[in-house]
Amino acid sequence: MRTFETVLAQIEQRIAADGLTVGDRLPGERQLAEQLRVSRSSVREALRVLETLGVVSSQVGRGPDAGAVLISRPDGTLADLLRLNLGLTTMSAREVLDTRLMIERWSAARVTWAPPAMTEALAAMDLAASPEEFVTHDIAFHVALTDAAGNRLLSAVLRALRDALVSNAVEAVRRLGHTDDLQADHRRIHTAVEAGDGEEAVEAVTAHLARAYPGLSPIQNVF
Amino acid sequence: MRTFETVLAQIEQRIAADGLTVGDRLPGERQLAEQLRVSRSSVREALRVLETLGVVSSQVGRGPDAGAVLISRPDGTLADLLRLNLGLTTMSAREVLDTRLMIERWSAARVTWAPPAMTEALAAMDLAASPEEFVTHDIAFHVALTDAAGNRLLSAVLRALRDALVSNAVEAVRRLGHTDDLQADHRRIHTAVEAGDGEEAVEAVTAHLARAYPGLSPIQNVF
């Protein structure tokens, strides 16, 4: 097993052991390297993987104080994501694909603030002059929401699908004839996110979807 | 933009420009570093990201000849995957992604025949001489199953993910040591599909998954 892979495992363990959550920080690269008795290069390679997985986010120049890296999605499935993306043990794409998983993650993320992009998109939709324009910002709105959930890998797949479905969304807006109801939904979602109320948010999203796509089965949909 | 990110972009471009495909090799780390005028560290960090994304796979000790890294999934979505995991935007695919929806659609489609590709893949798996070969046909089998459900868009995405996880699947087969049980599952699925028995099929698929990936959470998976 390569060194950076063991580093990965140890970081994972540390996150679990210390009960780190969103916003918490890992030790600095140098300190981490010293603790794990490996070179900084290996630590960095591990961090790069974690960053790709959407677990951690680095930022330069954090003064003389502590911290170095910031956990962006520390939930328990970290191990699965690692295994999957590294081919260490086994994983299934279905698990990743399951949107329910995403809901759980989103709720577990305990997001207590609405991403600025989300707020901006909300305002932009009010000013939209055409269904196409509306949908553009609508996508941005949901993108921000998904980002708040934290899993970039999953988001990527979802995003690709979304892009492929732009025309559907436009048609949905046209069918409705107006966007008042949709905006009301959006505001409800936004409020829920701001309040950090995961359950309410999921419910709001579900209601929103039911309105936008009436033919949809009452399955638990998400974004 | 960090150096390794530009390296990422340039490698991506190179793959597209040179028309590299599965099995082809990138230049060695040192050579790549020299060509791109960056340090080997940056190249390595970029490669680590690509590895996490399932695009390349490194292996040590390749003698004095050429090659260094090997492309493992060069399909068109590479660019999207790169962009996404680098932190641009993200999105959700809403209802389309929900696997349960797929099951329902599949049932609702009242499929009363097994797709020829499915039958062929089943036979091919019997003749497979290696785990790799087995998995190849295994994928074809499940893709055919997904296609039978009727949602091409969903099929495409699932397929892409599936391809990205080939190595995991191979390992799963290796771990089992034999393919008899898997084939028994496949036959059960095939029979159910032929009979148009959606419920039985879903159940068979679930059982199949549980066998192939024992650690999997009891989430309702689809293949």
Added chain:
DNA sequence: GACCAAATATGGTCAGACCATACACCTTTC
């Protein structure tokens, strides 16, 4: 032609160095 051993370039890892950045702290100013 088959087999074995040395030569060689590779990926993996390490140590040490430099830079630009952003935070914490301290001084200055009002």
Added chain:
DNA sequence: GAAAGGTGTATGGTCTGACCATATTTGGTC
């Protein structure tokens, strides 16, 4: 006393150069 500004400092990002174990190639041997 509070606000504003300057400075010190540890950080992430990058680079250089080195060593190791490994796998492929090469070339010699039988």
